[in-house]
Amino acid sequence: MKVKEIVSEILNKFGGVKFEETCDKLMSGSYDTEVTGVVTTFMATVDVIREAINKGANFIITHEPTYYTGIDSIEWVKDDPVYIEKKKLIDKHGIAIWRFHDHMHAAPFDLxxxxxxxxxxxxxxxxxxxxxxxxxxxxxxxxxxxxxxxxxxxxxxxxxxxxxxxxxxxxxxxxxxxxxxxxxxxxxxxxxxxxxxxxxxxxxxxxxxxxxxxxxxxxxxxxxxxxxxxxxxRSEEAGMKYMAKWLFPMLNGVPVHFIDAKEPFNYL
The missing domain is CATH 3.40.1390.30 (NIF3 (NGG1p interacting factor 3)-like)
Incomplete structure (x- = not known):
């Protein structure tokens, strides 16, 4: 299956509102990418991306932004070394990243x-x-x-x-x-x-x-x-864990993995 086919299956599954203006967009890769495996996660952090690569998955579905602002604007960050190195990692391994946020919350029962x-x-x-x-x-x-x-x-x-x-x-x-x-x-x-x-x-x-x-x-x-x-x-990650379970039967055998992005803080 291609990325665009999986996205279409997801958006059509729950019969919720369809938004013309939305943050649910492809943040990297192509809609025509043939998917080797899917990862669902709260956020596509560098650690999550590396784990996805190790699992042989080239399509990450993230609930939250990849590039640090609510609408994933990249104009302000194009020259930032954090963005540059993260994008290099994504591009090197041909990872497609799609955000599933607005439509996820707008399902008849918030997913x-x-x-x-x-x-x-x-x-x-x-x-x-x-x-x-x-x-x-x-x-x-x-x-x-x-x-x-x-x-x-x-x-x-x-x-x-x-x-x-x-x-x-x-x-x-x-x-x-x-x-x-x-x-x-x-x-x-x-x-x-x-x-x-x-x-x-x-x-x-x-x-x-x-x-x-x-x-x-x-x-x-x-x-x-x-x-x-x-x-x-912590309050939202379980929704992405649950997504991996309902998504897998829709994808004709394409592997689906949940990767926990984990709480961002360490405590001293």
Missing amino acids: IYAGLIKEIVWEDYLIKGLQFPHCYEIPEMSLRELSWFFKEKLDMKVIQIVGSPDTKCKRVGILVGGGSLGLGVEEMPMKLMKEQNLDVMVCGDITEWTLCPYVRDAASLGMNKAMLVLGHE
Whole structure:
């Protein structure tokens, strides 16, 4: 199969919105490339690219940018040695890289959330009847226990919390990636907590003057509120892991591998 055939299969599978303006574009290679193997990943880092090469895969499907800005603009970085060396590696091995972001989130059931809730086995806890899969009702546990749960399920060494570790958590919000920044509406996460009476918000990215102080103030006022921060990558990577599973049967035997881009931070 060629890159363009695989892309077409993916975009037609879920019957979601089709965007004319989108960041879901081919960032390297050709749509006519004959695919030897596919890699799905959160981000096509140099380490991921090297692992793809070792697996004999020449088509990487990445959820996030390859060249460091939201729209993968390269005008500003053409003379940068980091870009130059990364592009050399990609071109030397004939790697095609396609971004699957906007359409992935716009599927009838957001495919990133689908992967995450499969990974943590929360399908039965989703609160039905809401527009987005943001709210869950789980067996009650403390924030401390919920933190341990996510550390184990998502292979995390460190997790940030706001609020008391003893906060009782039953109604849980999840806003993956940049969703916890409000998606252009800063007050959205706070309004969601209030309207859905959420005990805890599980976040991807954070801004320290929005949801963070809202929860901190609520806890200081004696309210049963808390926040747990996974980070962008850990909150979304499972969606790309899940993608490898649903993509493989569509590709007539073309190998499909998931490569974990891994959390970007080391902790001292």
